[in-house]
Amino acid sequence: MENQKRLIKAFLDSSERPSPDKYLRHTKEKALDYIGEKIDPPSNKTQATEISKPEFQESLIKIGEAYKELTSVVEKHFPDLLPALKTALAVHGCLLIKDNFQPIALFFVGVSGSAKTTVLMFCLENKDFQFRCDNFTPASFVSHAANVKIEKLASIDLLPRIKDKILITKELAPLFRGRDDELVKTFSILTTILDGKGYVSNSGTHGTRGYPEDIFFCWLGATTPFPPSVHTIMGQLGTRIVFFNTDPKENSQEKLEEYAKKTNSDENEKKCKEATNKYLKTLFSIFEKKSIKLDSIEFPKNLLRQLVLYVRVMCRLRAVFSMKIDEKASDEKIWHGRPQIEQPHRAIKILRMITSNLALTSGRDKINEADLSIIRHITLSSVPENRRIVFEALIQKQGYADIAEISTATGMSRPTARKYMQEIGELGLATFSPGSNAESSFLQLKEEFLGLLQTERPEEGEKQTGDVCVEGAEVPF
CATH class of the missing domain: 1.10.10.10 (Winged helix-like DNA-binding domain superfamily/Winged helix DNA-binding domain)
Structure with missing residues (x-):
């Protein structure tokens, strides 16, 4: 307390002496801003050095070896989780891309027992580039808690702590539940934050607080399936989130009996977690954050065309209709007017980033058909189920x-x-x-979407990785 008093006095002494009518403008907040600068001075971190092409190619070989080691472990124990895990790794890779300011939010969605949180647990325990938050509310980003002094709020705000990191939230189901007015409030906050331009809010308790600056982060989470009304609310506000459905194919009686005989499921999960953490540490030790240019990963024109096609379909399938009561059938709602279809540019940017990092994190500098197969699954997972x-x-x-x-x-x-x-x-x-x-x-x-009927095959010599479920895979619980 004495230290704070000295700092406040230093602030007042160092300021130009104000006239009496302006004296009260030296508010407590200004003094506390001064204290904050003294206690926690601005970071002088230098930007990451852009990696040279020869060094990049050499590094990809090392990443490819680490990736092969990881996938061999996971394929042995949980082969049906490989596409989801590869997607989670790709989201981690987004931290490595230079001049990327668009936050990436991808949530695994599936019924209970579909291993959606298992994938997240494989990735955890890397505090240098991850931030784990199990108990989450949108108000956590910029707090206005009435029971916390204003000078301590900055220390509990979530938004600055996740900057340039992966936010991992194991259970997001509460985020997608509640009254419509609550959901509108929730997703209006998320929409602003996922624009990557910071967030500023106001309350009667603490006034205006927030971070009016670029804040890039990536977000991985998991949730059970949510009501169709949530898609409507997200669509009205502008969807910034993509999803990955983890529901497995139905297993036969025989496969479930084989699983029941096994007694080492926890041990297998531990092995996969260790292998994933080893890989991630290798990835972030070889590449610095924001050190790789996006155009370092080649995107063949035919595959770029597929990406755009998938995004156009996704944007149309998750469009919102205006609704009204049919006068002839008062108990039935019908749509009227044109559907509200989002412009695809933001979604293209997000999914191109994920696609490029599917290649990068597997040790490749060129996108292939298997990467696009996963993107196709993401786009179809991100629309209303029916x-x-x-x-x-x-x-x-x-x-x-x-x-x-x-x-x-x-x-x-x-x-x-x-x-x-x-x-x-x-x-x-x-x-x-x-x-x-x-x-x-x-x-x-329609003719313009007939490209969806083409059979996708991996390039020669490469294994298909786009299927969400692998025949004969161990059932994850």
């Missing part, structure tokens, strides 16, 4: 399906299937024909 199910059924039917085929493929009743077929038509992805009656309606993919 639309996705119907759209995937249409793709599986090579772009043409009638209502009977859609109903059979999705397990939906025909009225429900017809509703989502009509939505996909309104979203401009396909042509919906109502037919002469409800039973004769059909859906046909």
Whole structure:
């Protein structure tokens, strides 16, 4: 306390002596700002040195060796988690890219037992480039807690502590639950923070507080599936988050019996965690943060075309319709007006960054088909479930399906299937024909999206890694 008094006195003595009518402008906040500078002076860290091309190629060889060692361990024990783990590693790689100011937020979503948090646990325990936060609320970014003195708030704010790091949150389900007005407030905060331009808020208790500066970070989290209304709210505010569905294929009785016989599941998880941590330490010891130019990773034109196509589909599938009550059927809501389709530029930037880092973190300087297979999975994981199910059924039917085929493929009743077929038509992805009656309606993919029907194959000599579930994989719990 005595030290603070001396610093406040030094502040007042060092200032130009104010006139009496301006004296009160030397507020407590100004004095505390001075104290903050004395106690915690601004960092003088120099920017990372850009890596040379020969050094980059040599480093990629080392990364490739470390990556091969890691994947051999995970493939032995949890092969079905490899695509999710590779995606998590790619998000870590985003910290290495120079001049990247767009925060990346990717959340694993799946039912209980789908190993969504297992992947996160594999990555944890690297405090130099990670920040773990299990108990999270949006108010944590910039606190206005009434029971905390203003001079101590900066020490508990989350936003400055995650700058240039990976924020890892094991359980985000509470974030996607609550009343609509609460969700709007939550996602309006997240929308601002995920723009990467800092965040400033105001309260009656502590006034205006925040960080009006560029703050880049990446965010990995996990949640159970959430209600369709959440997609609507995120869409209205501008979605900044992408998702990765971890739901496994249904396992047979025999496979579950084989899993039940095993007694070393915890030991296998420990081995994968150790291997992942070893890899991440190698990655960040070889490359400094913000030391690699994005164009160091080659993006073939045909694959870039696929990326843009996937993003366009994602933006349309998660578009928001305006709704109103049908006057002829007061218990039924119908849409009216044009769908609110987001512009794809931000999503392209985010997913290009992840794609490039899928290559980088595996020790490659060129993107391949397997990388795009994972991106395709991310884009389809990031849209409302029922639309996705119907759209995937249409793709599986090579772009043409009638209502009977859609109903059979999705397990939906025909009225429900017809509703989502009509939505996909309104979203401009396909042509919906109502037919002469409800039973004769059909859906046909538009020509500009026929590229989705092409079979994706990895380049020669490379293993396909895009499938989310691997046949014969151990069931993770």
